[in-house]
Amino acid sequence: MMYTIIFNMCNQKPPDDHSGRLYDKYREIVQEYISSMVLPSLREKHGEFMLQELVKCWMNHKVMVKWLYRFFNYLDRYFVYKWNLPSINEVALTCFRDMVYEELKGKAKDVVIDLINRERGEMIDRALLKNVIDIYVEIGMGQMNYYVNDFENDMLAATAAYYYRKASNWIMKDSRPDYMLMAEYCLRKEKERVSHYLHSSSEPKLLKNVQNELLIIYSSQVLEKEYSGCSSLLIVNKVFDFTPRIMT
Numbered sequence: 001m002m003y004t005i006i007f008n009m010c011n012q013k014p015p016d017d018h019s020g021r022l023y024d025k026y027r028e029i030v031q032e033y034i035s036s037m038v039l040p041s042l043r044e045k046h047g048e049f050m051l052q053e054l055v056k057c058w059m060n061h062k063v064m065v066k067w068l069y070r071f072f073n074y075l076d077r078y079f080v081y082k083w084n085l086p087s088i089n090e091v092a093l094t095c096f097r098d099m100v101y102e103e104l105k106g107k108a109k110d111v112v113i114d115l116i117n118r119e120r121g122e123m124i125d126r127a128l129l130k131n132v133i134d135i136y137v138e139i140g141m142g143q144m145n146y147y148v149n150d151f152e153n154d155m156l157a158a159t160a161a162y163y164y165r166k167a168s169n170w171i172m173k174d175s176r177p178d179y180m181l182m183a184e185y186c187l188r189k190e191k192e193r194v195s196h197y198l199h200s201s202s203e204p205k206l207l208k209n210v211q212n213e214l215l216i217i218y219s220s221q222v223l224e225k226e227y228s229g230c231s232s233l234l235i236v237n238k239v240f241d242f243t244p245r246i247m248t
Contacts, residue, residue: 010074019079026072026088030095033064038100048128051111054104055131058096058138065092090141097139097146105150108132112151113158116193120162130197137199144201152202156209159190163213171218183214 009018038057045053069076072088080087086094112132115124136147163186170179190210194203 006071006074010079019075022072023075023079023085023088023091026068026075027091027095030068030092031099034061034095034099038096039103042100042104047111048115048125050104051108051128051132054100054108054135055128057100058131058135061092061096065089068092093139093141101135101139101146105136105146108135109151109154113155116155117158117162119193120189126196133197133199144199147199152199152205155198155202156205159206160209160213163210164217167214167218171221179218186210186214 006022009022012018038061042050042053042057069089076087076089079085112129115129118124119126119129133147133151136151137144140146166186170182174182187207187210190206191203194200194206198206
């Protein structure tokens with residue numbers, strides 16, 4: 001019924017062709033929904049509760065866009081195509097990006113990075129993290145610049161800072177074999193972290209960061225530690241052999 005009404009409104013001769021007005025009205029409807037329903041529910045929540053609400057709103061938004069497309073797809077197939085305009089799906093996703101994502105991306109990133117740091121010592125909701133991080137990927141509509149610039153760069157910097165603090169403590173109190181085992185353990189856990197909730201493109205960058213903080217920076221200190229029964233040459237080889245083995 002709704003599709004038929006829209007079809008008829010778009011198949012009139014000018015000035016009775018309402019295609020342009022319907023296209024603009026579609027954007028207005030989505031913006032009004034976000035302003036009146038989505039943003040108020042998000043602004044009143046903080047921390048993990050804000051992340052949970054953000055994920056729920058994003059999922060609901062995608063469902064809404066899917067159903068609206070059933071009614072407005074005639075606009076896509078003819079009016080949008082004729083005038084080379086953004087598709088109605090792009091319009092709806094852009095509204096969410098401009099109104100919701102841009103407002104909350106920084107707060108969400110800070111909470112996510114805090115959860116990642118906490119997960120290195122305790123259990124956290126990995127499914128929630130994955131769903132939030134997926135928003136950074138999906139909001140780019142095929143481009144990774146939002147994920148990289150709004151999340152990944154700061155996540156990598158926070159990871160480097162985390163392991164810088166840890167390494168400075170471990171190198172002072174642990175024996176050489178214990179330190180090497182801890183370094184290998186950390187590299188393996190970071191690779192697992194990627195598989196659980198980070199985008200796969202982050203893996204080489206993340207492992208390089210961790211290797212640098214744990215092994216490259218402290219390679220001379222590691223070699224200076226007492227280690228009976230193993231030659232320095234073997235230790236050097238082991239230090240620089242970690243990442244290739246971890247990444248396979």
